[in-house]
Amino acid sequence: MQKQKPTPQSPSPSSGGTLMKTFDEGVMMFIDLAQESIVMFGIGLSQLVRLLVRFHVFSLTALYAIYVFTRIVIKDSWHLELLYKSAPTVFTPEKLDWFLQFSLNQHHFAFLLMILFIVCVSLGFKLRYVRTKFIKIFITAGLTNGKGDTPKLVGRNKLDKFRVQYDFDANGVGLSEFKDKQERIEAQFGMEVESIKMGKNPGRALITFNKRKFPETVSYQDVSEEKVLAPDSFYVGHSVEGVVTQKISDLPHMLVAGTTGSGKSVFFKQCLVGLLESTKHLQLYIIDLKGGLEAIDFKDAPNVKIVKTMQEAVMLLRQVEKEMKDRFKFLENNALKTIVPGRDKKDRIVVAVDEASVLYMERSRYDDDFKIALEARKLADSISKLSRAASIHLLLATQKLDRTVIPVSVSENISGRMAFRANSLQGSLVVLGSKDAAELPKTPGRGIWNVGNQKMIVQAPFISDEEIKRRCKRIANEFEANERFLFNDMIDELDHSESEESKEVLKGLMNKGFSDETKKQDRDKTE
Ligand SMILES: Nc1ncnc2c1ncn2[C@@H]1O[C@H](COP(=O)(O)OP(=O)(O)O)[C@@H](O)[C@H]1O
Ligand SMILES: [Mg+2]
Structure with missing residues (x-):
């Protein structure tokens, strides 16, 4: 079909017709506007009700204040005065007289209705403005059905x-x-x-x-330039409010959790560097059963021992437990409550376990390292429960997190938690008791720091292996120059025969069956 050529509209010969048209258009516009205002009033009203419910205390006060204020305005006829002053030719005294036939209450009611209408329509228009903005944004972003x-x-x-x-x-x-x-x-x-x-x-x-602008990365150098570490502390990360640090004695244990690649090992390493730098008398034991930490970078610091096998780890934990008991005796004998390293000439001890799940994992009875794992669990349990007063700290990092990995008894005694991104809601719930960690972005090093009932988002400091080596060398130099020293020998060097003896005990334990072990425990208990 051929399209008909539109005939050019000749201007109407009669000016009356034009006038009618303009009038019609005006009426239509008015109807449109009225319709629009009613719709906006409806939207605004629902928004207002929501606000009133949400901020009810504030709202009730504000409503009362408005009521009182408008009452005064009406009572003194300020509103009529205002009308007269704003347009004396329109609101002539005769016309204003008409208003006076209504009672004070009627005036007030109408006045309040008017305010309500204006507020609701403005809220409605505002919401529509935001809505339109979103529609535009979604269209630009290609987000349509x-x-x-x-x-x-x-x-x-x-x-x-x-x-x-x-x-x-x-x-x-x-x-x-x-x-x-x-x-x-x-x-x-x-x-x-x-x-x-x-x-x-x-x-x-x-x-x-x-709205917070988090830096994608923060380096250890950056945070250390921004804030000097207090004694016995480490850096947690950069929050919106600046660099966050933590005193280890206030914790006393810490759990670091998150999915693979979320930044646990890097965070762990920078914590250890911080502790090494800020703690005068520190013995640091690193248990790295999966090689995730590249603990080798710490080897230059003379107050660091690295343990890489399950056997060594259990032996170390035993010695730590023994040291803990000795310290308790010391406290008891001296009628003291807590070990203060400087005063009591005892080093602070930190045991750091990366990939702690390997240490704790429940194994089948028939697994080769069943006994060892069982013992490791018991040791860590007893250390985490009792070491608060002994200046002995456990730092655990783990990817897997459920009751079979970290026993409840251990996790209950850990008050500092660093939750990097969790890949399940369940994982987040276990660490934080909320789903926040499952909602973190994929940025490595972005985590939620939870100590006591305080939670904050931080970007953990990044530290390179070279930086760790450099800083550990500096610590080694300080030891050499006698600027630093330990009060006690490192645990491993205490007495080698003892560790041989432990090996024997362990061997014996491994050769026995599970029931024997429980019997032995029962025996121990009755003794
Ligand atoms: N705080 C951080 N800032 C920037 N990048 C980081 C940070 N932490 C980790 N990364 C990056 O993510 C990678 C994985 O980190 P890693 O600590 O090994 O993860 P996980 O131990 O959780 O598997 C690192 O090699 C590093 O490139
Ligand atoms: Mg790791």
């Missing part, structure tokens, strides 16, 4: 000073699509997306934005 519609903003929730959570009706757009477009959404908003997850109601998507 099959029909070209974008997700729709349903609500906005301010979580804290820095975090805002937006609730979207996904409109058929899958959660994975949101995640795929995360970078573009971030670029459009100029804010970092902290998490994208499903809302409580079906078809909803919750996006949490974080």
